């Protein structure tokens with residue numbers, strides 16, 4: 001299979017539902033569950049310190065630090081299995097990535113609230129490639145009203161079921177014009193690991209650090 005475009009106004013989205021064959025996705029899920037030093041990070045949300053409703057880890061090239069929600073993450077060195085998938089993702093997208101954020105949603109109660117991946121160190125039109133392993137969860141996108149001034153109605157939200165082995169690519173103006181989330185589910189589901197490959201620009205990190213000291217971006 002290959003990446004196919006999804007139609008969303010003022011955005012650029014691509015999906016390959018069968019990027020990794022299921023057995024490969026299962027093997028990688030089991031390996032990462034076991035070897036990654038998963039952490040539940042505290043974040044500041046509306047002035048209060050709370051724990052993120054999921055576990056995370058940050059891997060990347062040396063120096064690819066990432067700041068969000070008041071956190072400053074130093075990358076762990078690439079695991080061979082992660083370096084291997086990075087290469088496949090780079091081949092499929094034609095983009096280079098120097099880091100990957102891993103999210104582990106332990107159950108239906110783990111989630112990520114609406115946000116945009118618009119941290120300054122990612123640059124103005126970041127390409128973010130998101131690989132799903134394990135349980136199917138619904139990925140939602142909704143328009144940022146400020147991005148569609150005078151539009152009545154606003155473009156419709158979009159829900160995409162992300163199945164094990166699928167690769168979703170967001171690029172261009174997607175982060176500027178849309179928010180995305182991974183809500184809790186009402187039905188019980190098993191664990192899901194999501195890998196979002198990113199390119200952190202070293203030149204923008206200093207500026208990013210200064211901005212985050214003042215007003216941390218939130219990834220709820």
Ligand SMILES: O=C(O)CCC(=O)C(=O)O
Pocket residue numbers: 101103112117130139162180181182194196219
């Ligand atoms: O788990 C997902 O599919 C979304 C993850 C996400 O949006 C992020 O890590 O910024």
Ligand SMILES: [Fe+2]
Pocket residue numbers: 115116117180
């Ligand atoms: Fe995101």
